[in-house]
Amino acid sequence: MKDAGSLRLVFVATGDIALPAFRHLLEVGPRPLALATQPDKPVGRHQTLMPPTLKLEALKAGVEVWQPAVIGDVSRELAALAPDVVVVMAYGQILRANILSLASCAIVNLHASLLPRHRGASCIQAAIDANDATTGVSAMHVIRELDAGDVICAKAIRLGPAETGGGLHDRLAELAPEVLAETLQLLASGTATRSPQDPALATYAPKLDREHGRIDWALDAVALERRIRAYDPWPGTFAVVQEAAHPKRLKIFPPVDVCDSTLRPGEFAVEDGHLKVGCGSGALRLHSLQPEGTRRMTAAEYLRGRQLGPAEPIDDSTD
Numbered sequence: 001m002k003d004a005g006s007l008r009l010v011f012v013a014t015g016d017i018a019l020p021a022f023r024h025l026l027e028v029g030p031r032p033l034a035l036a037t038q039p040d041k042p043v044g045r046h047q048t049l050m051p052p053t054l055k056l057e058a059l060k061a062g063v064e065v066w067q068p069a070v071i072g073d074v075s076r077e078l079a080a081l082a083p084d085v086v087v088v089m090a091y092g093q094i095l096r097a098n099i100l101s102l103a104s105c106a107i108v109n110l111h112a113s114l115l116p117r118h119r120g121a122s123c124i125q126a127a128i129d130a131n132d133a134t135t136g137v138s139a140m141h142v143i144r145e146l147d148a149g150d151v152i153c154a155k156a157i158r159l160g161p162a163e164t165g166g167g168l169h170d171r172l173a174e175l176a177p178e179v180l181a182e183t184l185q186l187l188a189s190g191t192a193t194r195s196p197q198d199p200a201l202a203t204y205a206p207k208l209d210r211e212h213g214r215i216d217w218a219l220d221a222v223a224l225e226r227r228i229r230a231y232d233p234w235p236g237t238f239a240v241v242q243e244a245a246h247p248k249r250l251k252i253f254p255p256v257d258v259c260d261s262t263l264r265p266g267e268f269a270v271e272d273g274h275l276k277v278g279c280g281s282g283a284l285r286l287h288s289l290q291p292e293g294t295r296r297m298t299a300a301e302y303l304r305g306r307q308l309g310p311a312e313p314i315d316d317s318t319d
Contacts, residue, residue, distance in 0.1 A: 002084075002188040002189075003188055004029070004030065004181070004185045004187075004188040004189075005028075005030050006030065006188070007030045007084045007085050007105070007188055008030070008081065008082060008083045008084045009031075009032055009033060009083060009085045009087060010032060010033055010034050010036065010086045010103075011025065011034075011086075011087050012035075012036040012037075012071070012086060012087065012095075013036075013037060013054055013087075013090055013091050014038040014052050014054065014092050015090030015091075016053055016054075016173070017089065017090050017112060018054060018089040018090050018176070019054060019057065019173065020176055021087070021110060021176040021177050022035070023177075024180065025087075026057075026061050026063075030184070032058070032063050033081045033083065034063065034066060034081060035054060035058040035063050035065050035066070036067075036071060036074060037052045037054050037058075037067055037091075038093075039068075039069060040052075071096070071099055072096050072098050072099060075099055075102065078099065078102050082104070083103050083104070084103060084105040084187075085105050085106055085108060085184065085187060086099075086103045086106075086108070087108050087109075088107065088108065088110070088142060089109065089110040089176065090112075095107065097144070100142060100144070105187050106141055106152075106187055108139050108152065108183060108187075109139070109140050109141075109142045109147070109149070110139055110179060111123065111139075111140060112124050112137055112169075112172045112176075113135055113136065113137075114138060114156055115147060115151055115154070115197055115202075116147075116148070116199065117132070117202070117203050118130075118203055118205045119147035119202055119204050119205065120147065120204045120205040120206055120207070121206065121208070122205040122206060122207060122208045123135075124168050124169050124172065125165045125230040125234075126205035126230075127159065127168065127230075128159065128163055128165060128226055128229055128230035129226055129227050129230040130203075132159060133158060133159060134159065135157065135168070136155050136172070137154065137175045137176050137178075137179045138153070138179070139151070139152045139180065139182075139183040140197075141194065148197060148199075150194035150195055150196050151194075152183050152187070152192050152193070152194065152195075153182050153183045153186065153192075154179065155175055155179050155182075157171060157172070157175060162255065163229060164230070164232045164254055165229070165231060165233065166232060166233045166234075208231070208234065208235045209235060210235045210236065211235075212231070213235040213236045213237040214237075214239075214240075215227075215237050215238065217239070217265040217278065217279050217280070218265045218266075218279075219279060220279060220280050220281045221258045221279035221280075221281060221282030221283055221284050222281075222282065224256075224279055224284060225257075225284060228253075228256055228284075229254045232254050236251055236253075238250060238251045239252060239266075239277070241268065243291075248291060248293075249291075249292040251289065251290040251292075252288075253290070254288075255287060256286055256287065257284065257287075258284060258285075259276065259282065259284070259285050260282060260283065261278055261283030263276060263277065263278025263283050265279055265280050266278065270303060274299065275299040275303060289302045
């Protein structure tokens with residue numbers, strides 16, 4: 001039987017949601033022997049290489065950093081460290097068989113949902129979009145099947161009525177160290193249990209890209225209000241509107257208000273001094289917008305000097 005602080009541990013993560021858990025290990029232990037993270041990526045107009053924030057944290061703390069293009073490329077280095085536990089969170093790659101056998105105790109994934117609900121990359125957005133009352137962080141054993149391993153520990157939080165994807169991301173990030181600490185203690189003491197997931201209850205939340213944020217105004221206004229919150233800040237939501245006979249993207253930010261209206265789906269109008277758009281059922285009152293090629297502004301600023309046609313499907317030839 002070991003104390004959790006004596007475990008030999010390697011941390012495998014890229015996303016900022018893993019920062020609080022990594023900092024917890026630095027402060028409380030067990031101190032990571034190494035961090036495996038994704039390679040630096042080009043960002044912005046000038047494609048400047050930017051490192052993951054986790055890399056900067058690790059280097060500052062004197063933790064060895066690996067940035068393989070494929071995680072299997074560091075299998076020898078990992079084996080040489082003889083880890084008891086490998087902790088994975090928001091890494092961005094599937095761990096293959098040559099990695100899964102290299103921890104003497106467990107390879108654990110911290111996942112931002114209450115499994116088996118919302119397996120996959122967009123689990124945070126999916127919880128809001130689906131109007132879930134609760135979500136949380138689950139610690140599970142990593143197996144070949146995506147997010148399907150036995151659960152060791154999970155903690156839940158309630159979703160608020162104005163929850164956004166970004167806000168929920170930060171709340172779950174702060175919850176992760178609690179789940180990790182309890183999981184490591186259970187593993188170290190030999191008292192960890194394995195709770196198999198029920199495949200019949202599993203849902204899948206795929207990786208999102210910007211095009212997933214295109215709004216379908218035929219949907220119910222209540223559902224669209226949730227999606228606009230869920231997809232803020234990533235991938236964001238947008239409509240395509242006619243401005244001076246040219247289709248342009250219009251990014252929409254929360255909050256938006258659900259209201260009654262006789263507007264047709266996709267029809268914009270100014271009612272009672274507010275910008276509204278019709279949905280399949282009801283309408284949305286918009287407050288904060290960003291027209292293509294300009295800054296973010298209030299709906300009142302946007303309306304000055306503009307004649308709007310209806311929202312319509314994007315014409316790919318205009319991209």
